[in-house]
Amino acid sequence: MAVNGTRQFIIESGGSLSGTFQVPGDKSISHRAVMLGAIAEGGTEVSGFLEGDDAMATLAAMRALGVSIEGPHAGRLRIAGVGRHGLKPAAAALDLGNSGTSMRLFSGLLAGQRFATQLVGDQSLMRRPMRRVTEPLSQMGAMIQTAAQGTAPLSIEPAAALRGIDYSMPVASAQVKSALLLAGLYAEGRTRVTEPAVSRDHTERMLQAFGADVAVDGPHVSVTGDAPMEAAAVSVPGDISSAAFFLVGASIAGGGSITLTHVGLNPTRTGVIDILRRMGARIHVEADETDAGEPVGTLTVEPAALQGIDIPPELVPLAIDEFPTIFIAAACATGVTTLRGAEELRVKESDRIAVMAEGLTALGIEAEPLADGIRIVGGAMHGGAVQAQGDHRIAMAFAMAGLAADGAITIDGCAEVDTSFPGFVELAQGAGLRIRSQESAA
Known part of the structure; x- marks a missing residue:
């Protein structure tokens, strides 16, 4: 049953991301x-x-x-x-x-x-x-x-x-x-x-x-x-929080590469790039210009073999909104990823630590919630059903997990995705994600 809305995402396993596109403006x-x-x-x-x-x-x-x-x-x-x-x-x-x-x-x-x-x-x-x-x-x-x-x-x-x-x-x-x-x-x-x-x-x-x-x-x-x-x-440049889903998706996919244009590269927001690179992600950044004091650039991403890491505490506030999708990268990495000092995730649109840990567990990944973070052991991701609990970032993060899962993933509670990323499903489909959206029974 859907939570906080009746919209549901179904993602078929496999596929890859490719192409050049721009994500919506920075929220x-x-x-x-x-x-x-x-x-x-x-x-x-x-x-x-x-x-x-x-x-x-x-x-x-x-x-x-x-x-x-x-x-x-x-x-x-x-x-x-x-x-x-x-x-x-x-x-x-x-x-x-x-x-x-x-x-x-x-x-x-x-x-x-x-x-x-x-x-x-x-x-x-x-x-x-x-x-x-x-x-x-x-x-x-x-x-x-x-x-x-x-x-x-x-x-x-x-x-x-x-x-x-x-x-x-x-x-x-x-x-x-x-x-x-x-x-x-x-x-x-x-x-x-x-x-x-x-x-x-x-x-x-x-x-x-x-x-x-x-x-x-x-x-x-x-x-x-x-x-x-x-x-x-x-x-307004493209939102790096929205780009983050595709940075992770392209990193964990079986092939292809993507280029994201006119993305905001404010140094107080690029923690997701720094963390993914520490995990082994292949992200190329080309600085383009500055708009109204905000640096802007182009990002190109290719698949990579990711490794689990201890996320440095100084990067936590620079990636606070991107952690749901970083957790998907951690689930697909070799070894253990540990996050501490992120208690703010407990009071977002949902308790993002608890909801992500529950969803990852449902997909066969060992995820231990901590008071101020999470411990994730990378492994084989299976298909299954997860609840986004009406949290837009959690819904989109689990959507990208379909690129690495061995079965279909169904995500309930996705109605709020339009709060930050209108057109997400259509853009993801165009990039190669095997996703569809439908209304589910309340």
Whole structure:
């Protein structure tokens, strides 16, 4: 029976991946382009915008806050920026669907507004922890409340004034960092965030592109409130998180090679490439250009004999969203792969450690969940049935497992794939994956 939706993937065993193609636009950058374009002065042009459910939730919320946005038309938007103090009260609670990024970033952006807002989402999002962002925002003077369990709905009331703080994050998190920087745009003085490890820096890069007073000094990022922000042109590169499924698929397939063009190569996001290369993957990277401060390039991948590794802790925050598909690579590798220091995977769209371990076990792979990671013993992968538990990244990761399995794999709970990768099935089919999608009985 499907979980969190009735969409089901069936992947026949074998096959290979080949061809040249481009994955959809980066989800993280798409969110930020809409948010910053909305509060900048003037018209912001965005190309390559991801028309997935999560990014569209951000776009719909900005429209509800009074921002005029044309598009998307083939990934193109025109945002009529209203300035930092031009947002208007929404007529109802902002429904952010399944998007944790939207909820956490909006909590910071709206903390400094002169009106009240409530943030809600789907059943999955309403279970995800929010205190790690609301507590430091409260230290800045924000009037923001969670439910008793520390989850959404988030209720934000107008604050008398936000004040800049110097905040040391206990755990690296780009979403928490970004929420504090966005709130810092409305705060008195300077807001400084210190990270214990590097996390993705799209917010800092885009703030600079829009002319905000932001400074980066090693693990410290700071922003000054009341600095003017001007509209900018944003070209969104292909999402490396989406490319990761094909990097792993091409690595474990029996033959062929693929080339992925115009992929974002932000160094805070390329942990998946570094990890796969340490496992023996044959990934060639050709840097092409830089768009709005974001490096872009072309990736070519060929099949390789992978080896199990102990994943270096410094790479964990640089690949946090890609671990479901990295676990598939580990299952196909010779030897043992161990991940530690990744407790954040427990509070994503699902408990990704538990759900991936259960699915791998169902396919005949020894997978031991750990409190903060997993231990996977590579071996022969069999066909079988797995549950994605409504988690888009888990559904797509197990889809690629069909390239190495000795039988068909059925994946239930795949309806949420469109949140980050609309057209995944069609693109995968075109590349050679023997996949089909169908509605399953509820």
